[in-house]
Amino acid sequence: GVLEMPALQMAYIRQFIAGSCFVGFFMWYKKFPLPTAKQFQWLLVMAVLMFVFANGLSTWSLKWIPSGLSALIGALYPLSVVLIEKFFFKSKSMSTLTYLGLFLGFSGVIIVFYENALHGFDASMLIGLGLSLFAMLSWSVGTIFLARNKANLNPYYGTGWQMLLSSLMLFIWAESSQVTISFTEISLKVWLVILYLVVFGSVIAFIAFIYSMKKLEPAVASLYAYVNPIVAMLLGALVVDEKLTLNILWGAIVTLIGVYLVNLSIKRNREKVIAEAEI
Template identity: 50%
Template sequence: MDLTTKQKAYFALSVTSIVWGTSWVASRFAVQSAPALQVSATRQLIAGVLFAGFFLLKGEKLPNPKQMLWLAGMSILLFVFANGLATVGVKFISSGLAALIAALYPLSVVVIEKIFFKNRKIGWVTFLGIVLGITGIAIVFYDNAFHHQGPNYWIGILVSVIAMLSWSVGTIIISRKQINLNPYYAIGWEMIFASLFLFAGAAVTGNLVSFSTFPAQTWYAIGYLVMMGSLIAVVAFLYTMKHLEASVAALYAYVNPIVAIVIGSFLIKEPLTKEIIIGSCITLIGVYLVNQSLRKQKSA
């Protein structure tokens, strides 16, 4: 029996949700025995070349100088600070907590637009969502603080928050200004630019080592992140967005942290307590309320 288009779209949504959730755990695997910035740079370079190369082979022209400048700037926000620092973060904190912090970006978008652009109405539902999101993170953070190992826990929290804020700013800029370029072709170039910046950052900070020192688990994790996280999941998400309502396609954002928490607890023995479960649920409810209120504002 052949699957219908809608069934395929729901399957694609499941793939996106699971793969992007497990990507947090894969990143934590990758950075345990290798410099985080170099791991992120390597992932972005391979995925970027594959993305951009695919479209070049299909006949896309090289971006013009103005587009290249734009792509380089966006790469800093979306892939150097957002992805690069998020990869640094999972070296010091659990993949589940990192995924939860990343899931807060809709909340930070609302706050940033309200403070700097004065064009975002914060109703009681939005406000309640923000409060719940922060409260849930505080519960998970408080519980994790009693289980973490090593003195760099606070660094992991800080860089993860910066990564989330950087993604929020990049999202706002993209929503306000577009360039005449296929978005997935653009992603490829942004990844390539980001890899160059990240390699430079790794070299400057003394975190650039010979690739021959990377253990097998790091290469396996990078391979998974490239093929599944950066390629297959993106294609699946594109298919989902094309064939399902945006509100349904966005469900992946609520599943990702749950997948990261559960898989992380099984594979790398990250703590999974009732406080973490409760805090995660509160956070995701908060994010859901904010997203719902924003959609109602747009449709009004």
């Protein structure tokens, strides 16, 4: 889809439709009131971090890099959260397990990027890599902001407003950059891709994500971070003929082991803090 229409345009159409579904359901069916001015400020910040930058730029990066590599970089966000917390919020010192996880996580991405470059390197791939990394960092900052600044708002309703606000910003960005095509030029195939992204990539994915975080054990809820990149690589190879070699799979596995080790170190540190508090 990104190859047939501008990525920013696809992103704002997707977010507008998905956001309208969420907001429409809660306002007209559940009779939710409009968010307050203070809540709108919070929603605006989250919309920029989680949807304009994180989602918009990761979508844009697909113009230059394979979807599997983009998904793998996205899976690195727990690692960047640890680094941001360490250097900007002066969190406790990192364990050996954390350092090992960080090393493996970033090493795996380098392996995957290098393997993709071997099969046809283009300097523009660095643009895609940079956009994807920035998107991942934005998601990490948004995650930290979300944890430190709570808004008294239904999470699904809030997500809908974030999508709507981000769609407006992405629309302005796309139109001002003149990187759009006429709606009549959008093929049926691309509309079906957008529909798929709205239903499965936005609505169902965010409902499942928020539900899992609220109802499931953290270990189960975090499984998507390990499964998603592998699924993206397999779908990329099957649907759009992206390269999938043994080295790419090995690189992905190394990265996901690194992410797992960092998550494990975070869990152990949290359990240690709780145990010390109970003494």
